[in-house]
Amino acid sequence: MPPRPMNDEEVLSEMNKMVAFIKQEALEKAREIKVKADEEFAIEKAKLVKQEQQAIDAQFEKKRKGAEVAQKIAQSNLTNKSRLKLLQRREEQLQELFSIARTSILTFAEDEGRYSQFLEGAVVQGFLQLMETRVTLHVREQDADIMQKAGEAAADSYTHISGREVSFDLETTLSEDCAGGVKLVSSSRRITIDNTLDERLRLLEDKMLPEIRRDLFGPNENRKFYT
Numbered sequence: 200m201p202p203r204p205m206n207d208e209e210v211l212s213e214m215n216k217m218v219a220f221i222k223q224e225a226l227e228k229a230r231e232i233k234v235k236a237d238e239e240f241a242i243e244k245a246k247l248v249k250q251e252q253q254a255i256d257a258q259f260e261k262k263r264k265g266a267e268v269a270q271k272i273a274q275s276n277l278t279n280k281s282r283l284k285l286l287q288r289r290e291e292q293l294q295e296l297f298s299i300a301r302t303s304i305l306t307f308a309e310d311e312g313r314y315s316q317f318l319e320g321a322v323v324q325g326f327l328q329l330m331e332t333r334v335t336l337h338v339r340e341q342d343a344d345i346m347q348k349a350g351e352a353a354a355d356s357y358t359h360i361s362g363r364e365v366s367f368d369l370e371t372t373l374s375e376d377c378a379g380g381v382k383l384v385s386s387s388r389r390i391t392i393d394n395t396l397d398e399r400l401r402l403l404e405d406k407m408l409p410e411i412r413r414d415l416f417g418p419n420e421n422r423k424f425y426t
Contacts, residue, residue: 241402284347304396308342315349318342318381322353325383326365330394333366337382340371346381365421 205213308314318338326334339347350367357365373382373395380395 219261220258296303301400304400307396311345314379315345318346318349319353321381322350322383325392325394326353326357329383329390331383331385332364333386334371335368335384337370337372337384339373339375339377339379342379343371345370
């Protein structure tokens with residue numbers, strides 16, 4: 200017996216069932232899509248947040264390093280200024296000390312006995328260095344007389360030491376600002392020996408400077424060796 204055809208109510212009922220089924224499937228699919236979208240959004244959001252945080256961290260680190268560099272530069276500049284100021288003050292003290300020494304040698308030439316002895320020794324030394332038969336002695340004008348006597352005594356001493364004869368010419372060409380002493384010039388005028396008090400003091404300053412620095416200011420911690 201063939202199935203009975205559905206009436207209108209049955210057809211409507213079946214259609215409602217199908218609509219309900221489709222609607223249910225659509226709702227479930229929509230929920231799945233929403234869940235997946237929420238997950239993807241959360242992942243993308245986390246990624247963006249992480250990227251932004253990394254960018255902020257990088258910017259902060261850059262600023263921090265920049266601040267550290269600026270602080271180190273400022274500290275270095277301050278240290279250098281302090282060191283330069285200290286060095287300047289030390290140099291002033293040394294120059295003050297040398298100035299006192301220069302003042303002292305100005306009075307040395309006033310002691311005729313000691314000064315004459317110095318001139319004789321300086322000339323003998325010069326004669327022995329030049330080893331020539333004729334030498335020109337340059338002195339201050341006010342030292343001409345004392346130099347003549349000291350020169351003659353020096354020539355005798357030179358002959359006694361070397362067995363050679365030497366004569367000298369005397370010229371008063373040294374400046375009045377010179378503290379005293381003598382310059383010896385060879386006959387060819389190519390060699391000059393500076394035995395003035397000023398030059399002796401300068402050489403002494405150069406030689407004694409490291410020792411004076413050490414005595415006044417102590418060892419330099421930046422130097423491994425001392426001279």
